[in-house]
Amino acid sequence: xxxxxxxxxxxxxxxxxxxxxxxxxxxxxxxxxxxxxxxxxxxxxxxxxxxxxxxxxxxxxxxxxxxxxxxxxxxxxxxxxxxxxxxxxxxxxxxxxxxxxxxxxxxxxxxxxxxxxxxxxxxxxxxxxxxxxxxxxxxxxxxxxxxxxxxxxxxxxxxxxxxxxxxxxxxxxxxxxxxxxxxxxxxxxxxxxxxxxxxxxxxxxxxxxxxxxxxxxxxxxxxxxxxxxxxxxxxxxxxxxxxxxxxxxxxxxxxxxxxxxxxxxxxxxxxxxxxxxxxxxxxxxxxxxxxxxxxxxxxxxxxxxxxxxxxxxxxxxxxxxxxxxxxxxxxxxxxxxxxxxxxxxxxxxxxxxxxxxxxxxxxxxxxxxxxxxxxxxxxxxxxxxxxxxxxxxxxxxxxxxxxxxxxxxxxxxxxxxxxxxxxxxxxxxxxxxxxxxxxxxxxxxxxxxxxxxxxxxxxxxxxxxxxxxxxxxxxxxxxxxxxxxxxxxxxxxxxxxxxxxxxxxxxxxxxxxxxxxxxxxxxxxxxxxxxxxxxxxxxxxxxxxxxxxxxxxxxxxxxxxxxxxxxxxxxxxxxxxxxxxxxxxxxxxxxxxxxxxxxxxxxxxxxxxxxxxxxxxxxxxxxxxxxxxxxxxxxxx
Numbered sequence: 001x002x003x004x005x006x007x008x009x010x011x012x013x014x015x016x017x018x019x020x021x022x023x024x025x026x027x028x029x030x031x032x033x034x035x036x037x038x039x040x041x042x043x044x045x046x047x048x049x050x051x052x053x054x055x056x057x058x059x060x061x062x063x064x065x066x067x068x069x070x071x072x073x074x075x076x077x078x079x080x081x082x083x084x085x086x087x088x089x090x091x092x093x094x095x096x097x098x099x100x101x102x103x104x105x106x107x108x109x110x111x112x113x114x115x116x117x118x119x120x121x122x123x124x125x126x127x128x129x130x131x132x133x134x135x136x137x138x139x140x141x142x143x144x145x146x147x148x149x150x151x152x153x154x155x156x157x158x159x160x161x162x163x164x165x166x167x168x169x170x171x172x173x174x175x176x177x178x179x180x181x182x183x184x185x186x187x188x189x190x191x192x193x194x195x196x197x198x199x200x201x202x203x204x205x206x207x208x209x210x211x212x213x214x215x216x217x218x219x220x221x222x223x224x225x226x227x228x229x230x231x232x233x234x235x236x237x238x239x240x241x242x243x244x245x246x247x248x249x250x251x252x253x254x255x256x257x258x259x260x261x262x263x264x265x266x267x268x269x270x271x272x273x274x275x276x277x278x279x280x281x282x283x284x285x286x287x288x289x290x291x292x293x294x295x296x297x298x299x300x301x302x303x304x305x306x307x308x309x310x311x312x313x314x315x316x317x318x319x320x321x322x323x324x325x326x327x328x329x330x331x332x333x334x335x336x337x338x339x340x341x342x343x344x345x346x347x348x349x350x351x352x353x354x355x356x357x358x359x360x361x362x363x364x365x366x367x368x369x370x371x372x373x374x375x376x377x378x379x380x381x382x383x384x385x386x387x388x389x390x391x392x393x394x395x396x397x398x399x400x401x402x403x404x405x406x407x408x409x410x411x412x413x414x415x416x417x418x419x420x421x422x423x424x425x426x427x428x429x430x431x432x433x434x435x436x437x438x439x440x441x442x443x444x445x446x447x448x449x450x451x452x453x454x455x456x457x458x459x460x461x462x463x464x465x466x467x468x469x470x471x472x473x474x475x476x477x478x479x480x481x482x483x484x485x486x487x488x489x490x491x492x493x494x495x496x497x498x499x500x501x502x503x504x505x506x507x508x509x510x511x512x513x514x515x516x517x518x519x520x521x522x523x524x525x526x527x528x529x530x531x532x533x534x535x536x537x538x539x540x541x542x543x544x545x546x547x548x549x550x551x552x553x554x555x556x557x558x559x560x561x562x563x564x565x566x567x568x569x570x571x572x573x574x575x576x577x578x579x580x581x582x583x584x585x586x587x588x589x590x591x592x593x594x595x596x597x598x599x600x601x602x603x604x605x606x607x608x609x610x611x612x613x614x615x616x617x618x619x620x621x622x623x624x625x626x627x628x629x630x631x632x633x634x635x636x637x
Contacts, residue, residue: 029057075101159188315342322351421445455481
């Protein structure tokens with residue numbers, strides 16, 4: 001039922017109860033027993049009576065016999081009027097506990113049936129081991145009213161599946177007191193409409209179905225709240241408006257939680273809301289979910305619904321399924337936390353993860369483990385994927401977008417890519433913070449894109465040759481874009497310092513960087529990227545700034561100016577001064593010409609092949625202080 005339809009109905013119910021005519025009333029503000037006829041204006045109430053305990057003052061009336069009752073009106077203008085049920089009230093037609101009224105049971109007692117509605121504007125206390133609405137009925141806790149449940153020494157039950165309704169607009173508190181007690185079970189339908197559920201301690205189980213509409217929850221350090229199905233119910237809970245509160249203990253959903261037509265917001269702090277078990281999932285009753293607190297996924301996933309994360313969404317040791325077009329969108333202020341092999345899967349290939357914020361892959365209780373995005377992942381500009389050692393992230397499908405423009409891949413863990421490798425248009429940076437020296441292992445071909453112009457490596461350098469490292473194992477790398485250098489707080493670079501910032505056991509690092517930037521430069525010193533002689537590593541070498549020409553490239557470069565030609569021309573771009581050899585070889589590997597052998601200054605240098613070479617294919621090799629470059633040229637006559 002929608003909120004705008006519920007309010008007029010509640011007003012009618014309250015009017016109906018208050019309009020009841022008293023058959024007999026408690027005569028004076030003194031304690032007494034129900035069966036004492038002298039205490040009533042018209043004798044002790046029978047099953048057909050409407051009993052009114054409304055005289056002002058503070059006193060207690062004790063029900064000392066099993067009693068059916070047509071109606072009850074409890075609460076006066078001042079003081080506290082208490083009706084204590086020392087015996088079972090099998091059937092109550094309708095009732096009202098006013099602001100100053102208190103209806104309480106003793107251990108083992110309760111109310112079995114409420115034919116219409118029991119409206120609580122004051123206090124209803126249900127003792128341990130008792131049962132409330134054990135057969136059927138509606139209990140409506142109004143704003144300002146409270147239902148107190150002692151879930152101490154023995155278990156307590158409220159409602160019956162499919163036969164009872166607990167409507168909470170006030171406060172429901174489960175408090176075991178000083179005892180380490182038993183469970184409390186709510187078997188009937190639950191509607192929390194602007195009310196608050198408090199679990200001070202012990203386990204409380206919602207075991208049916210219901211609606212949470214602008215509901216608040218407070219779970220103490222020893223509290224354990226379960227929201228689940230069963231007892232002949234659908235097991236579905238619809239969330240409308242906001243579910244908010246603070247959880248110090250545990251609050252877990254074992255059932256399906258649906259977002260109402262206008263959408264729903266989850267804002268639970270502390271240990272947050274746990275989704276656990278095979279039936280725990282997000283779904284839609286017309287709207288989408290927004291999370292602003294903490295959700296800990298240990299269950300099944302989501303179907304046909306959009307879940308927008310602006311808080312913390314943790315996936316703990318399970319693979320979350322996204323089916324029937326389900327979308328999990330992590331906003332710029334959100335964090336996806338994949339813990340202990342937490343993963344995402346789209347079994348029907350219709351779900352997807354959209355990341356505009358931070359996604360973290362880590363281990364908490366394991367010493368090794370793999371997380372994965374096994375399906376569509378769209379990483380948006382400004383987002384970050386951070387893999388923390390010793391965790392491993394597997395990107396398993398080709399339509400997964402991990403490192404697009406302005407996307408950062410960081411951390412000190414292991415990232416594995418499929419055979420297609422990783423095309424980086426954003427940032428690759430070992431570590432999690434500036435100045436932190438780390439190694440990021442990449443398993444799979446790494447290609448720093450030249451086409452978008454945004455690809456960059458960010459590396460930290462420290463004293464003693466220590467630096468960030470991208471370790472490719474036995475995989476290949478093709479370099480492009482920019483390398484950004486950050487100097488450690490205790491490091492002042494000296495000319496001649498050399499750092500290895502990328503390495504591959506395949507001796508297969510190719511390409512060249514377009515630019516080098518230093519975030520916190522030191523006067524007189526800059527850095528030049530170099531490939532190792534075997535092409536197994538990318539090195540950064542500190543050089544004097546005065547040795548670098550204005551037109552110097554970021555790395556050693558070899559390009560053609562005219563090719564093919566009678567006398568092909570080429571250009572050697574020197575990032576820094578080096579002893580250099582420029583030689584020409586024929587297809588049989590014989591050196592046929594030497595164009596340069598000696599020091600070569602920083603900047604651009606043009607060379608022309610000698611006249612008289614026969615037509616054919618030749619190979620030009622530049623060897624600059626051990627760093628090689630080669631280029632094929634064709635002579636035509």
